Amino acid sequence: MPLDYKRFNPPEDCVSYKRFTKDSLKSPEQLENEILIKEELRKDGRALSETRPIFVSTEAVSQAKGSAYVELGSTKVICSVYDPREIPHQNEFSQLGHLFCEVKFAPFSCPRQRRSHAPDAEERTLSAALKQALEPVVCRNMFPNYQVDIFVYIIENNGSCFAAAINAAGLALVDAAVPMYDIVTASSMAVVGDNYFLDPTEEEEFVALNNTGDINHGVITMATMDVLQQITNFTQIGSMDVTSVNLAMVKLEQECANLVPVIQQCIVKKTVEGLKIKKKLEDAAKEREKTLDDKIDIWKKKLQAG
């Protein structure tokens, strides 16, 4: 981890105490056996194709044009979107707008190690992948030569943090009234052998990624636009053969489609609330105008009379 010069750093050869616990000394095979208790029953009691309860809401950050907060089980992600501004360091006119995405982990978010404040390679990869996922969704021709800033902060990471980040960013963009072609939803899956864990926890992801055997293993994250039937982002890491990739793709598509009504409900609720507030403000403004008009009438009459 690069040193952070704004803070007092511990001595260089410090290690996390977690490495001396019984858990970290388990072999990969033991860990593998642990995540699946019985046939089709996971450690946290879910079925293989069952996702964790999801909570979405908008207007989490009052200072941002649009924002969203998403919870996938205990993974918590907050995202804020700001108004289009000029692209910095740009010399030539670009016909399409740009998206500037930044993903940041809170230092206390990951269970295994403390994340540094400087953006490390994983955060940079996720930022690029988030941009990749959102670019086809936004109508970039509506703000040429401007860029929209999207900041995602992962408060707690317990698996599927990237999928939660895409969901949050998509919702925040709708909240910010950025023109979009469709709603984008994302979900992820961990594959270990013949078991497909939908919406994996951090433990399941760890086992899937660090498998040393000869079986199919890996983590796939997929983001789709449901109405237009398009995949905007597909990342796979690990080693899987084509049939398992295809099977995983089918399951993920289904799950992404299931998320759409949740996001839609949230948007409709917030829109109706916003319309109600707008109506109240308009009524209040009309009242004020009316009293002012009455005053003007009174003075005019006075002028004419006197």
Add this chain to the structure above:
Amino acid sequence: MAKTEFGTVCVPGTRLCLAKEHKCGPGTYEYRGYVYAMLAGVMKIEDDEIQERKIISIDSPRTPGILPKTGDIVTAKVTVVNSRVVQCVILCVGPSVLLPMMEVHWYHLSTAENELGVVIATAEGAPQGVNMVPISWSEMQCPKSLVKEPRKVARVLPENINDAMLTDEKPELKEENAVCNNGDAARLSTGATSPLFPPQRREFLTSRAGAFAGGVA
């Protein structure tokens, strides 16, 4: 889509109608023969004056970021005056006030119409808050120092002059407009400009005028 007391609320991606039925208005786009929503808001169908078809558009409670387009009338405040160009900061687009943004570099402005030109200006050396009065289409005079200075004065429509009744001051507020034309040379006449106050916000005019008068580079 959801039917509420305000109308039909849509989210981005909602399929609204066939492209043949209605024309795409703001907030919608056309793809493969259908019209889809681009924003989250209430669907509105209005009559189009020119053509016979109705326009379908989405009305969002939150305004999307407004950007000046070619042909828009904007209000700008002059910041730098050179012999060839005058730089300014765009403050309002049409009737809506823009959010404070950094300087916009990519628009060429023109005042080549009767309605466009200088609205508020102050004379050199005059104290702040004293606006010049136009005496012809190309001259303005300061009421305190009686200095005349050349400006291209904007011809403002009478319904937008609404302050005269409320204050004692002679100088009347006019609008300064400029049409955006990418490619036209920028020729704003030298002088201070002031923000356009949209007709609905009359009550704030006098106070804002004081704050923005002056500003000759």
Add this chain to the structure above:
Amino acid sequence: MELETDVVSHASGSARLRLANTDILVGVKTEIDVPKPENPAQGKIEFFVDCSANATPEFEGRGGEQLANSISNLMQRAYYSSQAFNLKQLCILEGKQCWKLYVDILILESGGNLCDAVSVAVKAALFNTRIPFVKVALMDGGNIDLQLSDDPYDCKLLDIGSAPLLVTLCKIGDKCVVDPTAEEESCSIVSLIVGITDNPKFYQTEKENEQSFDGSAKCSTIDINGPGSVHPKTLNNAINQGMEAAKALDEALGRTLLRERKENQGFKKQSYGFLK
């Protein structure tokens, strides 16, 4: 496609690949390092891509940084799985010492299809890498005593047969195109990159082949690149297409590398270097 290995004498392994207008130079350096505490029996491999300003003027200064980051990320992901590249072969003494490979990729000329060329060049360079034999003794007090043999040719080679090859498929209209040129790349708004690890039979001699088993090709990484989106069917077709292309490519590459190695063993290698 022109490929030559062992072009840089100071590196432990190197390769230069010329694919039409794309020119890639890869150098591999080995260092002894302490293994990560979580993986005491594994070595490390790190990729670094440098877009030289020679390629296009846009790469001058920090211009090529984004592209370089994305390619190195892709390579890191492709080599992540132990089935793609087994890091255990880099272990010297479990928990104490291991080899760390620094794979430095230099893009000399960019004429389309960078990822594929980079992956082929990296595989060739790793095939060419010589790791010295190390005799390790654990002294009293936990000190490590390393002894490298004096003979520079007394080294071991890496088991690189299953290293992944990236295949880029550019979506132009309705079809996917393999190995796009720069013009074709500018026509498409989205491209799919598939990293395929095939079985190592192409990289082993006849004797070894009889003993190893015949597995099927696997994907070690899949990525979508570009500001566009794809239909799921297109993605499926593209992955299958990529598999076929990678298989053919792997076969050809394996044959060539084996042949070059045989030529080298007799010290009869005719060096072309950079003059061609």
